[in-house]
Amino acid sequence: MSIEVAEDLQAQFNELNNAAFYILGEGSNTVFLEDYQGTVIKPAFMGIDLEYTETHYRLKVGAGENWHQLVLWCMQHQIYGLENLALIPGTVGAAPIQNIGAYGVEIEQFIYQVDYYDLSEQSHKSLDSQGCEFAYRDSVFKKRLADKVVITSVTFAVPKNWQAVVHYGELKELFELSAIDIFNKVVEVRQSKLPDPAKIGNAGSFFKNPIVSKDLFGKLQQTWPSIPSYPVDTDKVKIPAAWLIDQLGFKGKKIGGIGCHPKQALVLTNDGSGTGEQLLQLARTIKSAVLSEFSIVLENEVRLIGKNGPVIL
Ligand code: EPU
Numbered sequence: 001m002s003i004e005v006a007e008d009l010q011a012q013f014n015e016l017n018n019a020a021f022y023i024l025g026e027g028s029n030t031v032f033l034e035d036y037q038g039t040v041i042k043p044a045f046m047g048i049d050l051e052y053t054e055t056h057y058r059l060k061v062g063a064g065e066n067w068h069q070l071v072l073w074c075m076q077h078q079i080y081g082l083e084n085l086a087l088i089p090g091t092v093g094a095a096p097i098q099n100i101g102a103y104g105v106e107i108e109q110f111i112y113q114v115d116y117y118d119l120s121e122q123s124h125k126s127l128d129s130q131g132c133e134f135a136y137r138d139s140v141f142k143k144r145l146a147d148k149v150v151i152t153s154v155t156f157a158v159p160k161n162w163q164a165v166v167h168y169g170e171l172k173e174l175f176e177l178s179a180i181d182i183f184n185k186v187v188e189v190r191q192s193k194l195p196d197p198a199k200i201g202n203a204g205s206f207f208k209n210p211i212v213s214k215d216l217f218g219k220l221q222q223t224w225p226s227i228p229s230y231p232v233d234t235d236k237v238k239i240p241a242a243w244l245i246d247q248l249g250f251k252g253k254k255i256g257g258i259g260c261h262p263k264q265a266l267v268l269t270n271d272g273s274g275t276g277e278q279l280l281q282l283a284r285t286i287k288s289a290v291l292s293e294f295s296i297v298l299e300n301e302v303r304l305i306g307k308n309g310p311v312i313l
Contacts, residue, residue, distance in 0.1 A: 002042045004064075006124065006152040009117045012041075022305060023150060025091035026066070029098065029203055030303045033276025037307050043093055045152050048073060056157040058112060063093025063151045067100070071183070080162040080179035081110060084171075086186045089197055089204065093151040097141040098301070099134045103186055104168035108134035112157035114141075116149040124152070136238070137208050137301055193264050201270035202261070203302040206283060207241040210296045220294060241290075241298055242266035248289050255282040276306070283313055 003012050013021075020038030024030060045062035048070070052058070057079045061070055067090050071082045084105035094100075096114050100107050111129045118125050133140040141149065164177040170189045174181060195202050209230075217237050220227050224247070229237040245251075245265040252262040257274030260282065261267040268282060287298045304311040 001039055002044045003150075004044045004046075006045055006117060009119075009150055009152075010122055013119060020309060022309070023147075025063075025094035026089065028089035028197060029094065029301070030305060031203055031276070031279060033279065033304055033306050033311055035307065036305055036309075038309070041150070043091075043150055043152065045093075050077070050079075053157075055161070056112075056159055058155060058157050060153055060155045061092045062153050063091060065092045066090075067092055067095055074158070075180060075183055079158055081158040082156075083179045083183035084165055084168075084186055086183050087190045092154050096132055096134075096139055096151070096154055098137050099139050101137070103171055103189075104165045106134070106136075108132070108139075110156045110158055111154065113155040114151060115153045115155070116145075116151045118145075118149050120148055125149075136211065136232075194267060195261060195269055201272065201274070202267050205241075205266045205301050206268045207245075207266060207286075207298045208301045209238050209241050210244075210298060211236050211238050212296060216295065239296070240266075244290050244294055244296065244298075245286055248286075248293060250286055250289075253282075255285075258282050260286070280304075280311070280313070287313060 001012060003009060016039055021041050022036060022038055023041045023043065044064040046064050047062045048065065049060040050057060068087050070092055071086050074080070074082050084103040085100060085107065088100050088102060095107050096111055108129060111132060113126050113128055114132055115124065115126045127140070131140065133143070141151070162179060164182060166172060166174050166177065166182065171182065171185060174185060194204070211232055214235055214237060217229060217239070227239065228243055229239050232238050242265040245260065250260040251265045253260050256278040257271045258278040259269050259271070261269050268279065270279070283300065290296055290298050300313045304313065
């Protein structure tokens with residue numbers, strides 16, 4: 001069921017009569033392991049409204065707009081800041097839910113307001129950036145408000161005073177610092193490492209990068225001196241899950257039609273013949289191998305949906 005007008009939301013939900021439902025953007029971060037028995041709801045609120053404040057571009061964007069098309073639109077209108085987040089699949093409405101991030105930028109930096117319809121209170125509401133409780137691949141929409149709201153639009157505040165973010169990985173090689181150069185580089189890097197979901201089935205990073213105590217990290221360093229990490233706070237670091245999975249030799253390994261991507265160990269692919277059962281098998285094998293070798297519990301980043309709703313890995 002596609003909903004185009006925010007005012008119609010309650011009437012459409014009433015029609016469901018309390019039956020199970022799942023809200024889906026473009027499906028780029030969801031894997032249906034088998035046929036879902038409930039109703040799939042697709043918010044299709046569209047449009048981009050641009051306002052100018054003294055210091056910022058303020059863009060109010062419909063939740064159904066495609067994320068990458070918004071980044072492109074900004075580049076075409078010389079609104080710079082979102083270029084590091086080019087080519088992330090999915091919709092604008094999904095972006096704040098998991099606080100999309102790549103190449104040193106997370107969307108929380110640009111969120112001014114998220115408008116949503118609260119299904120239990122039957123009213124339209126909004127949250128500012130702080131109210132969204134953003135963290136790494138996390139927000140209030142995955143916790144307290146999970147499955148209770150439909151995001152209708154997201155308002156971004158993009159500073160007019162643009163600053164390049166080129167401290168992450170491959171971007172460090174950049175000397176010409178225009179936003180378009182960064183945009184082009186991010187597109188190039190993503191296309192070279194990540195399989196295009198339109199061509200080979202995948203949902204991006206399957207696992208989140210685990211955040212561990214410095215204590216555990218120190219112990220792991222004794223056995224694995226080259227283990228990479230990113231600082232989080234004074235007590236914790238984030239470890240690339242891809243590195244852990246890679247060390248255990250999973251790259252290129254397959255169970256039926258489901259495989260661990262040869263160029264990015266964090267991505268699980270389906271050649272078209274894979275089943276939900278095979279995906280669970282490979283993901284669980286990886287998860288338990290990482291636990292026994294590194295004492296780290298991996299969490300899936302992708303949403304797994306079975307016949308009756310969410311499935312726990
Ligand atoms: N690495 C390996 N083996 C691999 C891939 C990576 O050892 O097969 C190691 C390398 O040490 C590398 C490090 O992992 O330096 C980090 O790899 P990469 O830069 O590819 O990023 P990532 O941590 O694996 C995260 C996001 C991606 C995002 C990139 C770039 C998560 C779960 N994933 O991946 O987001 O594009 O950084 O910023 O945080 C997504 O969420 O779907 C996604 C693709």
